[in-house]
Amino acid sequence: MSQIKQLLRQHKQGTGAKTIARNLGISKNTVKSYLAKLPDIKMGIDELLSLEDPELELKFHAGNPAYKDERFEHLKNHLDYFEKELGRVGINRKVLWEEYKTDYPQGYEYTQFCHHLKQQLIARNPSAVLVHKPAEKLFVDFAGKKISYVDRMRGQHLRNIQRCLTVTVLSRLPTRDRWERTPSFHVPNK
Numbered sequence: 001m002s003q004i005k006q007l008l009r010q011h012k013q014g015t016g017a018k019t020i021a022r023n024l025g026i027s028k029n030t031v032k033s034y035l036a037k038l039p040d041i042k043m044g045i046d047e048l049l050s051l052e053d054p055e056l057e058l059k060f061h062a063g064n065p066a067y068k069d070e071r072f073e074h075l076k077n078h079l080d081y082f083e084k085e086l087g088r089v090g091i092n093r094k095v096l097w098e099e100y101k102t103d104y105p106q107g108y109e110y111t112q113f114c115h116h117l118k119q120q121l122i123a124r125n126p127s128a129v130l131v132h133k134p135a136e137k138l139f140v141d142f143a144g145k146k147i148s149y150v151d152r153m154r155g156q157h158l159r160n161i162q163r164c165l166t167v168t169v170l171s172r173l174p175t176r177d178r179w180e181r182t183p184s185f186h187v188p189n190k
Contacts, residue, residue, distance in 0.1 A: 002053040004060055007034055012045045034060060071107050072116060075100070079120050093117065140166050 003024055010020045017035065021028040041048070041059050048056060078100070085091045097113045108116065146160040 002056060004034060004056055005049060005053065007031060008045050008049055011035060012049075071104075074104055074107060075113070075116055076120065079117075079124075082117060083121060083124070138166055140164060 003026065006024055007020055010023065015023070017031045018028050021031045024031075037060055038045075043059070048059065051059070082096055082100075085096055086093070093114050094110070096117075097110050100107055100113060107113070141164070143163045143165050146162055148157065148159045149161065150157050
């Protein structure tokens with residue numbers, strides 16, 4: 001049973017806010033804030049108690065009003081474009097925001113734009129906990145742009161070299177290597 005339902009039951013029985021707070025292990029001000037919302041909900045306590053827990057939660061926590069704003073809807077509609085543009089070299093959030101404000105002058109200011117963009121991009125790329133056995137896998141990543149350098153041993157000027165970082169799972173010991181061309185990897189099917 002949800003805490004809100006317990007709170008409503010005790011309030012219906014005539015229990016005071018201080019006692020409800022002590023019984024439920026919450027702040028007295030939290031109890032008062034829930035009870036203050038009752039007149040705005042325009043439903044009786046019995047009707048509220050008959051609701052399922054998720055529905056009851058929605059009555060008391062309607063959600064963040066920022067996500068109901070037309071500015072947010074405009075930003076959300078252009079999210080695919082912003083995500084694609086952020087992947088391009090030289091494009092950052094400031095450049096995107098300037099373009100966004102030119103296109104939609106009544107839109108968010110820079111900090112709110114960045115906040116909502118970050119939240120939406122995180123929501124699009126959920127993460128998961130992966131369990132690995134030691135030395136079972138080797139992770140390979142090519143880091144940054146290609147570089148040029150002089151190999152002192154051979155006396156050669158090497159161009160367009162990719163930097164590679166590999167880490168063996170759970171070893172936390174990275175190794176670095178440079179390749180003159182991108183190696184092809186064969187990943188066996190499991």
